[in-house]
Amino acid sequence: MELSLPLDSYLEEYRYKYIAIYYALRDAILEGRLPSGSKLPSTRYLANLYNISRGSVAQSYDMLLAEGYVQMIVGKGTFVTHAGPTPGTEEQAFSADITLSSWGQRLMSQYRTHYDKPKLKGEISFLLEGMPIEYFPYDEWRSALAYAGGKGGGDLAVVARPEGDAELREAIAGHLRITRGIAVEASNVVLFSGSMQGIAILSQLLVNEGEPVVVEDPGYHGIRNAVQACGGTIVRGDVDAEGLIPEEWNARVLFVTPSRQFPTGAVLSLDRRRQILKWAQKQEGVIIEDDYDSEFRWGGRPIEPLKALDLEGRVIYVGSFSKTMFAGLRLGYAILPNALVESVVQAKALYDPISPGLLEQRALAYFMIHGHYKRHLRRMTRIYRMRHDRLCSLMSDHMSDIFCLIKGDAGLHIYANWQRSAEEYEAFKVAAKSRNVEFRDASAYRIIPGPLAACFGFAHLDDEQMVEGVNRLATAWQDMQQ
C-alpha cells in the first residue's frame, strides 16, 4: 500500500480528523492519484499509519461512501468508483454561457437603473437623494425597533403572511382615510418591499406580451422597465403643466402620478382626473396611481388621490415609506380593488411566501400608532418647504438666465426647464461636473426627446450647501461665457 496522503496539511486545515482524512482521500480520488477500481487501505491500516483512531477513519470512509466516491464490497473491501479528474479548472466553474428567457432578454435590453457613484470629496449633489437624516427621530425609531424585536425570543418564530403585518396594514389604512380621504380597509392593503416591487408585480399581473400600456413621458423609468419586462408596448402619455394629457388611448392599463407628476411636479387637474377615470371605465381597464412623494405638501392639505374619486374600483393606489422615513427602509404598499387582492397576494407569495421585513413593519406600525410618524411628517414638511423656497430663490437670483423653475408646493425636488440651446446644455453639464456639483438631467426620464430640463433635489442639503451649490452652478455658467 503505497498511498501517500499529505495528511498533515489537511489536519492543519480542518478541525476534525475524520474530515481531514475525508478531504485527503477525496482529493486523491478527484485528482486521479486514487484511480477508479483501486482499493482503499483498511481502516485499521490507515489508523495505525497516521496514528489516529480507527473510528475517525471509518467515519471518513462512510462519508466517501455516502457521496458515492467509493463502494464497499462485503468481504473484499472498499473500492474507488469515481472516474477521476474531470478536465477543466476552477476558472471555468463560473464561465459557461447561459441563454436567457425572452423575459430576461427584454430585461437586459432596457434602460438600466443608475446607481449614483460615491460622492467625490467636497462635491455638492442635487441628485434626488432623499432626506436629511439628522432630522430623523432616531430615538423614537430605535424604541419602535426594540419594541418590535424585543418581546422575548418567541416573536422570532412568528412569520407574516405574504400581504404583511396586519397591524401595519391597519395603520396605513387609517392614515390614508384621514390624510387622503380614501375609504380603505386593511384588507385592501398589501405590503411590498418598496413600491417598485408592487409596480413590478402589478405589471406582471396586468400586462400581456404586446399589450399597450400608457405611461407618462417624462416619467419614472422603473415603471417603463417593469412594463417592458412583461413584453408590454409602451404608449406615451404627454404631460403638460396640468399633468398627464388625457387621450382615448387604445389600452387597458395606465400608470400615472396625479398628485405630483414625476418628474415635473405638475398636479393633475380634477377635470383630467375625471376624464381618466371615465376612460378606464370605458376600456374596462385599470389605473395604477403612483403617489411617490406628495406626503410633503406645504401648499395646504395633500391633493386628493385619484383613488378617492374612483367609484368603480379601477384604481390601484401605490405608496411608499422610503421618502417619508428613510431610503433604506424598503416598505411600500398598494391599495387594491377587491378584484385584485387575491391575485396580488398570490403573486407576492410567489416571490415572498413569507413577508420579509417583519421587524421593520412592526416597528413602523408602532411608530405610526404612537403618533411619531405624523409628527415627523409635519416637521419635515416645514423643513422641506423652507429648503424648497430657499433653493428657488437662490436659483432665481443666480441662474434665471439658464433655468426657468417650476415652483412646486410639495415634494423633494425642483424641476427646471433649460432656457438655452442643447449644445449649451451639454457644455453646462460638463462645466458643472468640473466645478464638483451634480444635478440630474431630466432627459433620463424621457421616452422621446422633449424640452431640456433638470431636477434639483434639495431635501438633504442645508443652507450652506445650497448656497455653495448654486454658486458653483452659476460659476460654471460664467466659465462657459468666457
Add this chain to the structure above:
Amino acid sequence: MELSLPLDSYLEEYRYKYIAIYYALRDAILEGRLPSGSKLPSTRYLANLYNISRGSVAQSYDMLLAEGYVQMIVGKGTFVTHAGPTPGTEEQAFSADITLSSWGQRLMSQYRTHYDKPKLKGEISFLLEGMPIEYFPYDEWRSALAYAGGKGGGDLAVVARPEGDAELREAIAGHLRITRGIAVEASNVVLFSGSMQGIAILSQLLVNEGEPVVVEDPGYHGIRNAVQACGGTIVRGDVDAEGLIPEEWNARVLFVTPSRQFPTGAVLSLDRRRQILKWAQKQEGVIIEDDYDSEFRWGGRPIEPLKALDLEGRVIYVGSFSKTMFAGLRLGYAILPNALVESVVQAKALYDPISPGLLEQRALAYFMIHGHYKRHLRRMTRIYRMRHDRLCSLMSDHMSDIFCLIKGDAGLHIYANWQRSAEEYEAFKVAAKSRNVEFRDASAYRIIPGPLAACFGFAHLDDEQMVEGVNRLATAWQDMQQ
C-alpha cells in the same frame, strides 16, 4: 346666499379651519348641494358668517381651485366647475372586474401555498414549522441588530445595491468555501428576501413560455409554481432512494435538491451528480441546486453540493437562512455563474432597486463574522440529531404497523411511507385530526400520485410533545381498528 355648511362637525373633525372649510365645500359640491356653475360666497362673507379668518377661507378656496373643483373668473368671483355627484356608492369603489394577464391567470390556476391555520388549543403539530426558538441565541442576535442599526442615525441613509450588503455576501462566500467546498467569491453571491424570491426570479430569467423544465416529483411546490407562472412546461423527474433519477431529458433547465431531496431526504449519489452535470453540459443548460436544509447534518460533514463539482459554470446554488436562523428572517442567496450575475442583479433590481432588509443583512454579517452562526449551527445540529433519533425510535416503537421511516442524517423532518391502503390513509388522517395531532400528507408535494407518505417535522417539538404526539397518532390508528 343661502348656502348652509354643517361647518361645526367639520371643525370638530379637522384640526385646521381652512381644511374644515375645504372639506365642507368639497362635500357640498360632490353631493350636488353646490351644483356646477353656482357661485361661491366671497371669502369675506363666509369669514364673517362663520366667524373665522378671511385667510383661512381663502386658503380653502385655493385648494378647491388647485384641484379643479372651482374656477376663478377675475372680477366675477369663484364658480363651481365640478359636475356634481357621480352615481355609485363607496361599496363599488373596490368592485370592478379586472382582467389578469396570462401570467396572472397561470398564477391563479396553480397550486396555492398553504398557510397553516393557527394551532388549536392543545394541538400537537408535526408540520414543518422550523426551529425551536428557545434555543436561538437571542442575546447575540439582539447585539448584532443593535450593532447594525446603532452606528448613529447616519446609517439609515445608506442604501444597499440590489445584490445586497457586501459584508454579508463576503461572509456567505467564506462560509460556503469552508463548509461546502464551493470556490466562490462574494461577487458571485446575490442576496434575496428568502430563497423563494431567488427561485422565482431565476425562473423568469431562464424559462420561456412552453419551455420544458425538469423538477423532482415529489418536490417543492413553490418551484413548480415559479416555473408554471413563467409558462414553463413541467417535466417530471422521478426520485428514488438515491435521489433524482437522471434521464436524457429534452430540456435546458433543471431544479434539484441533491444534498437532501425534498421531501424524501434522499442524498443524490455521486454517480448521478456527475450524470446530471454531463446532461447539463450536453444540453447547454443550467441546474438550479436548492440546498434548503442540509446545514443540519449529523451523519458526518455536510454532503458536498453539486456546485462544488461543477466545472463548467452550469450550476446555480440557492441557499437560505430561514431554517438555520428563524423563519421570519427572510434571507436567501444564490451563488451564480459569471454569465448570470449581471442579469440576476438587473432582475432583482426590477423588484428591489434597493436591497430590502439591510438592517438584518448587516446583523447577520456581524453574527457570522463573530462566530455566533457557526456555534448556533453546531448546537442546533446536536439538538436536531437527538430529536430526530427520538422521533424515529418513538415511531418505530409505536407506529411501525402503518409507517415505514426513511431515516435521515440531516434536516428537520422525517419522511415516512404509508404501509396500508389508500382508504385507510384517508381514514387515518381524519382520525389523527380528531385526536388533535397534525402532520403533512406528502402527496401535497407530488405531481402525479405515487406511494403514499407523510412528513413529520420534529425541529420545534420537545420530548414531551413528541411522546404525546406519537401517542395520539398511535391511538388514532387504534381507534380505526375498532
